[in-house]
Amino acid sequence: MQTLDSLNVSGKRVLVRVDYNVPLKDGVVQDDTRITSSLPTIQALLDGGASVVLMSHLGRPKGGPEAKYSLKPVAEALEKVLKRDVRFIGSLPSSDETLNDVQEMQPGDVALLENVRFEAGEEKNDAALSEKLARLGDAFVLDAFGSAHRAHSSVSGVAAHLPHAGGTLLAAEVVALSKLLHEPERPYVVIIGGAKVSDKLLVIENLLPVVDRMLIGGGMAYTFVKAQGGKIGKSIHEDDFLDKARELLGKYGDKIVLPTDTLAGDSFSAEANTRVVPTADIPDDWEGMDIGPDSQKAFTEALQGAKTVFWNGPMGVFEFAAFASGTNAIAKAVADLGPDTYSVIGGGDSVSAINKSGQADRVSHISTGGGASLELLEGKALPGVEAMK
Incomplete structure (x- = not known):
């Protein structure tokens, strides 16, 4: 498996699939374990001179936006533990609006996209959706071990279109379980x-x-x-x-x-x-x-x-x-x-x-x-x- 060391991320926008499927109650994250587990990969990319675009799923929405499954509260929780600004982009990940927003990012910036399962083609590993998601980065990192058994667009589909590597968490999980x-x-x-x-x-x-x-x-x-x-x-x-x-x-x-x-x-x-x-x-x-x-x-x-x-x-x-x-x-x-x-x-x-x-x-x-x-x-x-x- 290719690891972060194989990517040159300086000045590049890196699309990172994380697992932020965390418990929420009244719009507040109840357990931030999965968020804190992603920090080593995010920090390594920032230290390497990249801007970081994070995407994740949350819950089981029915192929369209549902307010209770929005990742906005997760962006707020991430901002606290990362100790830097995190921009939440609330438009659909595949939209031109999202593309325009991420293209404005500078090295050191961090953004979290809206729930990727709001996209109807995500769980079908839709080829067109994979291509649209790939527009959001110059490289792709998979750090969502909890979703690695899913052949979804944001997990494996996008990797076919970008230089890619497994993140720190993914690599540690594979080594530990192996x-x-x-x-x-x-x-x-x-x-x-x-x-x-x-x-x-x-x-x-x-x-x-x-x-x-x-x-x-x-x-x-x-x-x-x-x-x-x-x-x-x-x-x-x-x-x-x-x-x-x-x-x-x-x-x-x-x-x-x-x-x-x-x-x-x-x-x-x-x-x-x-x-x-x-x-x-x-x-x-x-x-x-x-x-x-x-x-x-x-x-x-x-x-x-x-x-x-x-x-x-x-x-x-x-x-x-x-x-x-x-x-x-x-x-x-x-x-x-x-x-x-x-x-x-x-x-x-x-x-x-x-x-x-x-x-x-x-x-x-x-x-x-x-x-x-x-x-x-x-x-x-x-x-x-x-x-x-």
């Missing part, structure tokens, strides 16, 4: 959580031959427990994947670690009544909502001595305080492994959990890309990364 696939230091332990086996089946199948242990929690664990003949009450599960779960247990049963006890609730709510029960014997009217205390201890013990760790997905319904204990225990256990362990956190919920736990600065790498992280670990080629070669 270490999990290629000759990881052992023991290598993976923790997989979240609601559904179907969402992460490919990454489970791709990593099981590589890892020493795989700890499976969250809602997906109940599909495996039911496949073993366990009683899981009303717990979330996927009957269509029972055969696949049995197949994986039969082939890799010595590596897979499932929770033995569960914190169950009598309803899916923050105020549910709770009780700890065996994972394979959940009462009919109850549902598993978190791994239990014995499982927390077993998972923590299974992590001891690990030299490489990847964690994706919560251990329970951690957005409800009553069911956050398991996820918080894993966050602490991974962080406590210390600097001699290469630890990577991937996926939005896992990142949120590690941030909330206050342990984020004690792990090796926190990935900004949920779907992109998983697809890379599934062994898939990411269109954005391929376009940077």
